[in-house]
Structures are given as structure tokens and as C-alpha cells.
Amino acid sequence: MxxxxxxxxxxxxxxxxxxAVAVAMSGGVDxxxxxxxxxxxxxxxxxxxxxxxxxxxxxxxxxxxxxQHRCCSLDDVYDAKRVAQHLNFPHYVVxxxxxxxxxxxxxxVDQYLSGRTPIACTNCNTxxxxxxxLRMARQIGAxxxxxxxxxxxxxxDDTNRWELLRARDDSKDQSYFLWGLTQEQLSRSEFPxxxxxxxxxxxxxxxxNLPVAEKPxxxxxxxVPNGNYVQFIQAxxxxxxxxxxxxxxxxxxxAGEVIGHHQGVHNFTIGQRKGLGxxxxxxxxxSRIDPVANRVVVGDDDALKTTTCEIVDVNWVSCExxxxxLRAFVKIRHKHExxxxxxxxxxxxxxxxxxxxxxFDTPQRAITRGQGAVLYDGDRVLAGGWIR
Amino acid sequence: xNRVYLDFNATTPVEPAVLDAMLPYFSANFANASSIHTxxxxxxxxxxxxREQVADLIGxxxxxxxxxxxxxxxxxxxxxxxxxxxLSRNTAPHIITSAIEHEAVLNCCQAAExxxxxxxxxxxxxxxxxxxxxxxxxIHPETVLVTIMHANNELGTVQPLxxxxxxxxxxxxxxxxxxxxxxxxxxxxxxSLAVDLLALSGHKIYAxxxxxxxxxxxxxxxxxxxxxxxxxxxxxxxxxxxxxxxxLGAAAEMAKKSLAEDAARVSALRDRLEENIxxxxxxxxxxxxxxxRTPNTTNIIFPGVEGEALLISLDLKGLACSTGAACSSGAxxxxxxxxxxxxxxxxxRASLRFSLGRNxxxxxxxxxxxxxxxxxxxxxxxxxxYR
Numbered sequence: 001m002x003x004x005x006x007x008x009x010x011x012x013x014x015x016x017x018x019x020a021v022a023v024a025m026s027g028g029v030d031x032x033x034x035x036x037x038x039x040x041x042x043x044x045x046x047x048x049x050x051x052x053x054x055x056x057x058x059x060x061x062x063x064x065x066x067x068q069h070r071c072c073s074l075d076d077v078y079d080a081k082r083v084a085q086h087l088n089f090p091h092y093v094v095x096x097x098x099x100x101x102x103x104x105x106x107x108x109v110d111q112y113l114s115g116r117t118p119i120a121c122t123n124c125n126t127x128x129x130x131x132x133x134l135r136m137a138r139q140i141g142a143x144x145x146x147x148x149x150x151x152x153x154x155x156x157d158d159t160n161r162w163e164l165l166r167a168r169d170d171s172k173d174q175s176y177f178l179w180g181l182t183q184e185q186l187s188r189s190e191f192p193x194x195x196x197x198x199x200x201x202x203x204x205x206x207x208x209n210l211p212v213a214e215k216p217x218x219x220x221x222x223x224v225p226n227g228n229y230v231q232f233i234q235a236x237x238x239x240x241x242x243x244x245x246x247x248x249x250x251x252x253x254x255a256g257e258v259i260g261h262h263q264g265v266h267n268f269t270i271g272q273r274k275g276l277g278x279x280x281x282x283x284x285x286x287s288r289i290d291p292v293a294n295r296v297v298v299g300d301d302d303a304l305k306t307t308t309c310e311i312v313d314v315n316w317v318s319c320e321x322x323x324x325x326l327r328a329f330v331k332i333r334h335k336h337e338x339x340x341x342x343x344x345x346x347x348x349x350x351x352x353x354x355x356x357x358x359x360f361d362t363p364q365r366a367i368t369r370g371q372g373a374v375l376y377d378g379d380r381v382l383a384g385g386w387i388r
Numbered sequence: 389x390n391r392v393y394l395d396f397n398a399t400t401p402v403e404p405a406v407l408d409a410m411l412p413y414f415s416a417n418f419a420n421a422s423s424i425h426t427x428x429x430x431x432x433x434x435x436x437x438x439r440e441q442v443a444d445l446i447g448x449x450x451x452x453x454x455x456x457x458x459x460x461x462x463x464x465x466x467x468x469x470x471x472x473x474x475l476s477r478n479t480a481p482h483i484i485t486s487a488i489e490h491e492a493v494l495n496c497c498q499a500a501e502x503x504x505x506x507x508x509x510x511x512x513x514x515x516x517x518x519x520x521x522x523x524x525x526x527i528h529p530e531t532v533l534v535t536i537m538h539a540n541n542e543l544g545t546v547q548p549l550x551x552x553x554x555x556x557x558x559x560x561x562x563x564x565x566x567x568x569x570x571x572x573x574x575x576x577x578x579x580s581l582a583v584d585l586l587a588l589s590g591h592k593i594y595a596x597x598x599x600x601x602x603x604x605x606x607x608x609x610x611x612x613x614x615x616x617x618x619x620x621x622x623x624x625x626x627x628x629x630x631x632x633x634x635x636l637g638a639a640a641e642m643a644k645k646s647l648a649e650d651a652a653r654v655s656a657l658r659d660r661l662e663e664n665i666x667x668x669x670x671x672x673x674x675x676x677x678x679x680x681r682t683p684n685t686t687n688i689i690f691p692g693v694e695g696e697a698l699l700i701s702l703d704l705k706g707l708a709c710s711t712g713a714a715c716s717s718g719a720x721x722x723x724x725x726x727x728x729x730x731x732x733x734x735x736x737r738a739s740l741r742f743s744l745g746r747n748x749x750x751x752x753x754x755x756x757x758x759x760x761x762x763x764x765x766x767x768x769x770x771x772x773x774y775r
Contacts, residue, residue, distance in 0.1 A: 046704070051719035077718065092700050095719035139697040139767045140704060 022137030027076030030148030036208035047091035103127035115289035116370025126180030152194035162186035163318035179384020249294035271366035305363035311356040311385035328375035397743035409638035413631035438637025447577035458600035459568040462587030469610030515679035516545035539570035543676040544685025553582025572643040595639035599632030655683035692774020
């Protein structure tokens, strides 16, 4: 008996660099629809699903929450495999656990502990999806990597730059999380859902009879079960042998008067109202976090409003670095409506960095350290960076 | 283009002759081997013939063979069968094993640790060999079990079990071996290896998945693992998987007949594959090639390459092989075996295993040799680390 003869019925995919496209498949409806769309266009699709976090870690977080809401749950991997099987293209699970921890999870926790409010999704895009995953895609013969992001990419032949644009469906737009992409990364990426609405994407999935067509959306940060950051940070830090400062700290008002106490600054984010541990006459919000002094400052809504901020690690996307002050609409968190501002590059003598100073036309509520700030000109993402 | 399958350490196809032997026991001779009537007796005869065939392959007495669902069950039965009674007496039993065991053994040991046992995980040299002197040195009064695999699944390294077995015997300690990767590939004799317990698996020797056996030396008392009826003298209750058992017996008989001839042919092909890769792929190095190995296995480092990417590339080009150990999602996990032989994490990730089968042809090796160097070259061009 010849084993080769037995395996004959499994055809070897004829992948050619020009036609092959890798699809980053989470097992959700969006990325599954991407695979279906590209295949309908006659592309040679290869599915890749990233294994990012070991579910057996931090067992104390397992709780009673349904497993499908967790990152890299086996259910999601199997869903991606079922879609690939249904559409009959090759699919592989690739292990980026170490990379994800180093580039996303650990910085996320470190930022939180230093009083910032980080966004893990941006790091995951810049440093995982469009870095090792994109490289893997190219290594296995795909010229491009397609994802289920709601955003658009286009080449501007006049400026010879790859531009990043908001999605047509503004309610689904994810361009805010993609400001970190370089020209090289953009040139090798495709966002096929950028022109579609969510309901059109569901229609694509239904028309292709995808087994995930009716799957509900997951909105949570993928590696934090049940959206409980504080619990995750405590468990992860304990695993690393880091004891958090849980000694009693002061909660002070804008005048510096002690009005309450807390059990660790990692329990707070800027703008937070709930969980301050005391009742106040008027609504109070966290306005500043000082991990060194172990102090949380609260104030009323007005105290949260500021006009300027500094942006570091600036990445210029759809245009070259602006040498003169630039007018743009700037978005300071995912659910923030981009507000008009003037942005100006300056050289910070102490750090030697080039930073952007953003001055809004009107004060903005809760400009939060660690979040991304993204500059838009209409639909175009001009630049982005981290709020310092 | 036909696919080339070089992953026989993961599993083997059922030989047509094995399948032919099994087929009557699904429908025509379907009876329960424990039934008193004539059809039942016919099934019983088939089971006992298979027990003789399996015993014959490893130099055992048929009474010492118990059929199980496979290697994992056999390892669990052996380890907890010995350690269990001591655990229930709260005497903190001690187990000696190696750092490169299969998960079926490692995770049993870790579970036993959680229940109060202590475990010594012996390190191995760069070829993956356990030093028998280290076994002797690790023995202390509470040691109840030595469990060392015969051949390693990732490297093919064959352990000096004869010497280790003698040491265990002299110290009057039970000796178990996971022989899943050696049975059918190299001669295995329970007496010359001086083992008390041995695990083997059907699907590694051209029998189906879901059938295996444990050898239990006569006089060895194992605590029960499963509770149920009186099948197999009560040692392993559950209605016998007659067709699977018949398949395992037929495969064992075939292996015994053709083992020497297979080994000579397969090792020549393996050597040709290995030598050609080392010649044609710059900087490629073999792992653990300095020790006795199973004739079908080679494990090679391709510096500057992510093994995972190479594995996928090769699969897309029609060559099936493996790297590390797959986790439940199908992703590749870092190999504890390659780390244990001293490889850096980068080299461990850059290693691939090719394992040949009884029916691997020279043409298939030629095809593999056309695919591999080109794929490595292509990946290195996009590698951030290879210069």
C-alpha cells in the first residue's frame, strides 16, 4: 500500500504569490465574511487563526462566564475551521502567545499600573496582526493579508502614499485602532469590509451559508474575561510575582482635600464615576491618577475638561509629517466624536522625541493618558499617537 | 501532484491486511467476547489470538497483556496503578521520570504530584539520552516507580533501558516504559529491557486509533484504574473492542515479521533525506543524531526559520511533517523535548520532525527533497533574523 495514493484525494492548493491572500480569521462573522468575499472574487484564500492567549492561564478568572466570550476559546478556533472547511480552503492556527503577551498584555497591565488607560487593540493591530501574522502570511506565499476591520485603504497616486480611511459605515468604523500602521504594512493589507455595513456583511455570510452567519458579536477586550480589567490585572500581576500596591490611598478633590480612600490606583480610570466608594452630593469623576503618591483626584464634570494634550510615538499615515501647524479633527477615544483642533509638531528637549501638541478649539472631556489620539481630515487618517 | 506524508510518528494508516482481518468483527462476527454462546466464543477466540500476537511482538506471556484504548490509558494505568496505593496510604511516594516524556506520562506525574507524590524529572544530554547513573542516584527509600520512555516521539532517541531496567530491578522498584514510539520500529523485549510495565499503541503500528495495550509483568499488582465488569480479568473492564483488538493483533504480527527488513529500508531512506537536507540547506543541523535513534525519525533545525511557517509552507506544497507538539486548537506549542536537549527557544522553534513509514518510497523522498530546500530559502528571504 502506498500512503501517497491514499492521500491523493486531498488536492494540493496551487498557491501563486500574486493571487493568494491570507485572511486573519477570528471565528467571528466579519472575518469569515471576508474569506467568503475574497473567494467569490476568485482569490486563492488561506485562513490563519491566531492563538494568542492560553485559556488555562489564570484559572481564577474562569468564573461562570460563557467560554465563547473569551479570547482564543476553542469554540472560536473551531468556528474558523468550520468556515474554512465549508468554503474549502486551507486553514491553520498559528501560535503567537509569547508575542501577544510581550507586545500587548504586559504593556497593557504596566500602563494600567502606571495610571494610564491603555488600548490593547491598537497594539495588537500594529505589533501582532500586521507584524508577525503579516510576515507569516507572506512566508507561506500570500502577497497580502486581509482582515475583518471596518476601514478602508487606498493608494494616492499623487502623493504615492497609502492612505487609511474611515469605514463607509461610520457606526462600525475601526480606523481609530489602526493609526499605527506603516506604509509597508498598509501596502500589504486589505480591508474588504470597509465599504460595507454590518447588515450587508451578515447578508454576505448568510448568502454563503457560513456556519457563523448568526453568531453574536463580541465587544470585549479579548483576553479579559467578562470585561473585568481589575480582576485580570490582579491575577496577571500575581502570576508574575508582582504584588500590587493595595495599601490604603487617598482620594482627594481638586482642592487637595481628602474626601475618601481607595485600595489601589489600578482600580481607577480617568472619567470613572462608579466605584469611588462614597456618595457625593453631585456626580464626581476621576480626573487624575498619581500612582507614585498612590492618590486619586476626583472632580466634577468641568474638572475633566481640558483643551490641550501631547501626543507621543506619532505615526504619519495618509500624509507626510506636517512641518507647519495643522488643522484636523482629533479623536481621543473610540467613542469620542472627533473635535476640531490645531496640531503642531515640536521637539521635546528632555526626551529628544518629536511630539505633537494638540489644542482643541473647545475643551474636551476626559482626555486620558494612554489612549490613542487620531487626526482626521474628513475620512482620511492623517496621523495618530499615544496621549501622554 | 500527490501529497508526501512524513509524519508517521503522529500516526500511521491502517494496513489493508489489518483492515481485512478486522472487517468480519464489525457486523458478521459482532458478538460480545464475554458471551457464553458460540458467536461470543468466536469473538473470544479472536481476542485471545490477538493477545498472543501482541505478546509475541514484545516477548511477553499473553496473560501479561491487557487491551486498552491506547497509549495514554496504558500510561495512566501503569503510573496510577503503582503510585495510587501509596498515595492513598499518604506515604508521599517518589517517581523518577525524564524531562522528555510524552504528555501522557508527564501529566500523570504532575497530577500525582498534586496528590502528594514527589517526582524527579531527570535531565537528558544533547542527544536526549537519560544517564542510567542519574537514575541510580535519584533513587531513595520512597521511590516506587521509574518511568522512562523507550523512544522519543520528537527525536527518535532510544533510551538505554536495559541498564535502567537492571538498576530498577536491583533496587526492587517498578519500572514502566512508554514504548509507543519504539514498538514496531525496533526490537522490543520486555525481559531484556527488564520492564515491569509497558505501554503500546495501535495507531503507531498500522492498526487503528483507539486501541492499545499495557504489558503488566506477572506478579505486578496494579491498583484498578476503571471500575466495571469482569472483562480482561477485571483489570480493564468494558466490553472488548473486538475489531480493534483483532487489528492490533494483526498489526503486531506483521510488525514482528517485517521489522528487521523495514528498519533497514526505512533507515536508509531517512539517512538519505537527512544527508541531502544537510547538504542542500545552508546551516541546517540535525538534532540528537549522535545517539541511537528509531530508524524512521529525523529532527532538523533550520536556523532563521519559524518552524510553524515552514510547516505550513511545506503543507501547502504537499509535504506533511510536524513541529513541536500541537495543542488543542491546533497551534504549535514550544517543545519541552527540544528545550530539554539544550536548544535555544529560537532553535527549538526552527526545528521540524520528519518521520517515515514502512511504505515510504524513494520517489517520495525525492519529492520531499525538491520541496524542502526551496521552501526554506523562500522563508529565509522574509526572515527578520536570518542573514
